[in-house]
Amino acid sequence: MQLATIEAMKQPGDLILLAPTGSGKTLAFLLPLLERFDPEINSTQALIIVPSRELALQIEQVFKTMSTGHKITCCYGGHLRETEENNLLEAPALIVGTAGRLADHLRRGNIKTTNIHTLILDEFDKSLELGFEEEMSFIIGSLPSVQKRLLTSATDTSEIPPFIGLNEVVKLNFITDETKEMLDFRVVYSDINDKLETLFRLICHIGDRSAIVFLNHRESVKRTSDYLKEKGIVNVFYHGAMEQVERDSALGKFRNGSSNVLITTDLASRGLDIPNIRYIIHYHLPATEEVFTHRNGRTARMDASGTVVMIINPEEKIPTYVKEEALPIELSEDVVLPEKPKWTTLFIPLGKKNKVNKVDIVGFLGNKGQLKKEDIGLIEVKDFISFVAVRKSKLSHALELIKDEKIKGNKVKIVIAK
DSSP states (O other), rough: HHHHHHHHHTTOOEEEEEOOOTTTHHHHHHHHHHHOOOTTTTTTOOOEEEEHHHHHHHHHHHHHHHSSSSOEEEOSSSSHHHHHHHHHHSOSSEEEEHHHHHHHHHHTOOOOTTOOOOETTTTTTHHHTTTTTHHHHHHHHOOOOOEEEEEEEOOOSSSOOOOGOOOOOOOOOOOOOOHHHTTEEEEEEOOOSOOOOHHHHHHHHHTTTTTEEEEEHHHHHHHHHHHHHHHHOEEEEEEETOHHHHHHHHHHHHHHHHHHHHEOOOOSSOOOOOSSEEEEEEOOOOOSHHHHHHHHSSSSOOOOOEEEEEEEOOOOOOOEEEEEOEEOOOOOSSSSOOOOOOOEOOOOOOOOGOOOHHHHHHHHHHTTTTOOOOGGEEEEEEESOOEEEEEHHHHHHHHHHHOEETTTTTOOOOOOOO
């Protein structure tokens, strides 16, 4: 798929790339993009528009690990615009961001568009949903020099608005039934309309394996999370109305094993690169097959397998778009709580902009906190904050040792992440 995309990007016309989630689409469009960059031009040459902050940050991270020598700037809502404005002063070769924030920068004149020759819409079907079209139309209308357009998605869509400006379109379709073969489809029947007790018993049934629970409404997410916590299930929740630091914290805890259960809306159905998710639980059934596909794409990534579970109450039935046979799971009345996670997440109010990196954090926790390497788990360093997983059994002692210490000359309060 990546080789085919690289070759297609050399040909005339625009490109639509359809491929399953987790198949490597990000590299598929970043690699040929590098060949289109002119090192003699010291201004922005490509723009990537994405539907979520997390997807923007993921693309930025992938690009930085490629060590191309080209600068990238990530633009998204939920944090200071001024930080991005400073990053845009010296024009990056590549800008990636969400539609609302990109449109804001364009209106303020922060992004110079003269030399932007390549436009990429990642997960374009989501970006083009109602509510995004006006900003998307404005952005694309502000790019006078675009020569190449690349649209990617994990699901096909029948209608693409004229304002995208596609010409001589080539479609690469790598969506096959092989991905579905890696998925095991199951169903759990709830005796009553309220599915909370059924969800609780299902999570007890699957034990401490990682699971994402999808709901259709933000209001239901917090309610479900609180119910499970009261019943003794460690979980985190995530939705679009949360502050960015709260979103980062929730996803960080889920990635590093401080929580095995993520309660969320469809915001988490795209752009989250979290390996080894074993279960996708549809607490609420999605309205469309496209949403169902994107939710399920969080598991069975690459060569892994996964299980999709639909919870059905007496007023519901399995949607007609589910073509696979879904075998029932019989839940025991006698429940045993899953084993509690062995990790806890620490919040450090320092990040890349403070010249702090993962090596600094490992050294600090090892030298000052007397933690061994095996006591330190996944570390995520953001611009101004960091999250690090620490083995629970060593946490209290380490916190006591580091409370008056400095990281690279910075005296900060390190606490358990909320």
